Amino acid sequence: MAAIDAVLDDAGLKNARVREFVHRYAELTGAERIEVVNASDDARLIQEALDAGELLPAGEGRYYSRSHPKDTARSEERTVVATNNPADKGVYNNWRPAQEMRPLLEERMRGKSAGKTMYVVPYLMAPPGSPLEPYAAGVELTDTRTVVLHMIRMARVGVDHINDLADQDSFVRAVHVTGDLENLGHGTEDDQRYFVTVADERTILHYGSSYGGNALLGKIAHGLRQAAYDGWASGEFLAEQFMLLGITDKQTGRTYHICGGFPSASGKTNLAMMLAPDALGDRYHVSFYGDDIAWLRVDPEDGRVYGINPEFGAFGVAKDTNEVTNPTAVDAIAEGTGTIFTNVAYNEDTGEVWWEGKTPRPPADPTGWRDWAGQLISERPADAKDAPWAHPNSRFTTTLANVPNIAEDYENPKGVPIDGIIFGGRTRDREPLIRAITDLAEGVYDGLTLGAEATFAAEGTEGVLRYDPMSMRPFMSYPEGRYAAHWLKVIGAATNQPIFAHVNWFQRGEDGRFLWPGYRDNLRPLLWLMRLRDGEVTGRQTPVGVVPTEDELELEGVDITPEDLETILSIDTVRWRQEMAYREEHLSAFQGLPEEIWEAHRRVAAALDEQ
Ligand code: GDP
Ligand code: PGA
Ligand code: MN
Ligand code: MN
Numbered sequence: 001m002a003a004i005d006a007v008l009d010d011a012g013l014k015n016a017r018v019r020e021f022v023h024r025y026a027e028l029t030g031a032e033r034i035e036v037v038n039a040s041d042d043a044r045l046i047q048e049a050l051d052a053g054e055l056l057p058a059g060e061g062r063y064y065s066r067s068h069p070k071d072t073a074r075s076e077e078r079t080v081v082a083t084n085n086p087a088d089k090g091v092y093n094n095w096r097p098a099q100e101m102r103p104l105l106e107e108r109m110r111g112k113s114a115g116k117t118m119y120v121v122p123y124l125m126a127p128p129g130s131p132l133e134p135y136a137a138g139v140e141l142t143d144t145r146t147v148v149l150h151m152i153r154m155a156r157v158g159v160d161h162i163n164d165l166a167d168q169d170s171f172v173r174a175v176h177v178t179g180d181l182e183n184l185g186h187g188t189e190d191d192q193r194y195f196v197t198v199a200d201e202r203t204i205l206h207y208g209s210s211y212g213g214n215a216l217l218g219k220i221a222h223g224l225r226q227a228a229y230d231g232w233a234s235g236e237f238l239a240e241q242f243m244l245l246g247i248t249d250k251q252t253g254r255t256y257h258i259c260g261g262f263p264s265a266s267g268k269t270n271l272a273m274m275l276a277p278d279a280l281g282d283r284y285h286v287s288f289y290g291d292d293i294a295w296l297r298v299d300p301e302d303g304r305v306y307g308i309n310p311e312f313g314a315f316g317v318a319k320d321t322n323e324v325t326n327p328t329a330v331d332a333i334a335e336g337t338g339t340i341f342t343n344v345a346y347n348e349d350t351g352e353v354w355w356e357g358k359t360p361r362p363p364a365d366p367t368g369w370r371d372w373a374g375q376l377i378s379e380r381p382a383d384a385k386d387a388p389w390a391h392p393n394s395r396f397t398t399t400l401a402n403v404p405n406i407a408e409d410y411e412n413p414k415g416v417p418i419d420g421i422i423f424g425g426r427t428r429d430r431e432p433l434i435r436a437i438t439d440l441a442e443g444v445y446d447g448l449t450l451g452a453e454a455t456f457a458a459e460g461t462e463g464v465l466r467y468d469p470m471s472m473r474p475f476m477s478y479p480e481g482r483y484a485a486h487w488l489k490v491i492g493a494a495t496n497q498p499i500f501a502h503v504n505w506f507q508r509g510e511d512g513r514f515l516w517p518g519y520r521d522n523l524r525p526l527l528w529l530m531r532l533r534d535g536e537v538t539g540r541q542t543p544v545g546v547v548p549t550e551d552e553l554e555l556e557g558v559d560i561t562p563e564d565l566e567t568i569l570s571i572d573t574v575r576w577r578q579e580m581a582y583r584e585e586h587l588s589a590f591q592g593l594p595e596e597i598w599e600a601h602r603r604v605a606a607a608l609d610e611q
Pocket of ligand 4: 265291315317
């Protein structure tokens with residue numbers, strides 16, 4: 001007891017509620033010692049992690065880590081939202097009673113940090129001074145040093161964020177205990193892992209992983225699940241799995257801001273970091289605000305929707321990141337950036353890293369190369385010779401400030417006014433390149449019926465088509481009907497409404513190739529959307545929204561055949577009519593879905609029937 005107080009005193013941690021929290025879980029987890037973390041501790045912690053072999057050097061100021069081979073993605077099945085109110089049960093939130101889950105998790109965590117350090121990581125999920133700051137403070141307790149190093153990159157970390165709280169109790173209590181990763185019964189009936197957000201007690205208890213969003217509790221658990229619940233409970237804001245970018249037209253001096261949701265590993269990071277294609281670079285500049293989370297509120301002064309990125313860094317998919325697809329990401333993870341790579345391939349002689357799509361072929365000389373699981377490439381068994389070198393969900397972690405096109409005003413506490421909200425995902429057919437929606441209820445309806453192929457970012461489901469409302473399915477914390485109503489209420493309060501759109505970069509031909517070149521060319525449909533909002537183009541009205549005509553898209557320098565272009569700009573009404581029946585079933589599961597959403601559904605269905 002006295003020893004803990006001495007450490008907290010020494011670290012200048014004054015918040016009495018935080019101190020109680022630290023005491024309680026230090027005792028419960030049996031940690032041998034505690035250490036309070038500030039961002040300025042990074043260099044020392046990196047050195048300790050290198051000395052301990054938890055990180056390996058990957059060039060000047062870059063690091064490599066492998067997670068346990070059973071622990072490489074989020075586990076949606078083991079993720080639970082708990083509250084004290086059974087009415088909070090939704091379709092996707094895996095609701096369980098708080099009075100059941102809290103003791104269960106605390107029992108699993110008991111004594112499991114014996115012999116380890118418990119790091120106390122105070123953090124803020126917002127630019128300092130934001131109107132949403134009251135929801136942004138948290139303290140993560142973790143028994144894993146690499147988790148701390150990720151937190152320092154992904155969130156603003158330091159004791160000041162919790163000492164100065166107006167209400168000393170208004171911080172999220174987040175506890176991460178790794179457990180014995182080898183023996184947690186992954187995927188069996190006796191799976192020991194649990195990732196629980198006790199939303200109405202603002203407490204996060206995660207046991208059984210040290211990977212990504214399972215372990216960095218500021219990001220998904222607080223930034224999405226807890227914040228979405230807080231935004232709804234307070235009536236004040238939305239917390240969404242959205243990227244956020246700006247497009248400046250240098251000719252007019254105007255900047256547009258667009259945010260939007262695609263399921264994990266479906267293109268948010270690449271879109272937000274994109275450079276304008278060469279042919280458009282003289283006129284347009286794209287700036288990066290955020291790649292995974294946006295919090296949205298309406299400013300009462302000007303009646304506009306404002307978006308902030310609560311994060312401080314990016315946790316990006318490595319696969320296919322290269323100079324052509326994403327040159328800004330390549331710069332953001334270059335030497336000297338402090339980047340941590342997770343589960344890519346690694347050369348133990350040279351410290352080089354490699355992943356599929358970094359170069360067209362793997363390094364010709366396999367000397368020193370090991371795959372993501374640590375197997376020497378030169379000694380792979382015959383049946384594993386063709387397996388990827390990097391895990392498909394391998395990642396890089398870097399701070400926002402390392403991204404060369406980071407927006408000048410990315411830390412503006414107020415956020416930026418939102419002109420457009422887009423939804424998208426991996427859809428091999430049906431969804432055109434872009435279809436714009438000008439009506440709020442139809443826009444929300446479109447988000448709720450987002451259907452896409454699941455990806456490697458979650459365990460076990462890759463490639464399966466499934467509905468993923470607003471790309472929030474894994475992060476939904478309260479019932480979907482109320483979620484829809486909350487969207488209508490928050491965005492409906494804006495006097496200047498953003499335009500909505502559904503986008504798809506992933507339509508495929510019969511031979512399986514992508515029809516649209518994607519990446520930097522994705523700026524083109526977004527420019528069209530902003531022109532449509534400004535009344536400069538009219539597009540072509542279809543039953544499912546407004547689609548660009550070929551001559552309205554600036555296509556100079558785009559590598560696409562006229563046939564493929566026609567395909568991605570047309571609506572397959574037969575296929576769409578079929579889809580409407582699935583949507584009806586999907587939406588019917590949502591209790592209390594607002595009548596405006598059903599009306600939107602019926603309007604679209606009727607328009608399709610008239611075709
Ligand atoms: P996020 O997880 O939603 O942020 O998605 P990322 O931006 O990290 O992209 C996930 C994967 O999709 C990466 O392997 C990207 O290279 C790939 N990707 C992203 N944008 C495009 C695109 O426009 N076209 C194609 N074909 N692939 C893309
Ligand atoms: P992603 O972020 O959306 O960029 O994949 C990580 C995650 O959602 O797990
Ligand atoms: Mn995400
Ligand atoms: Mn991403």
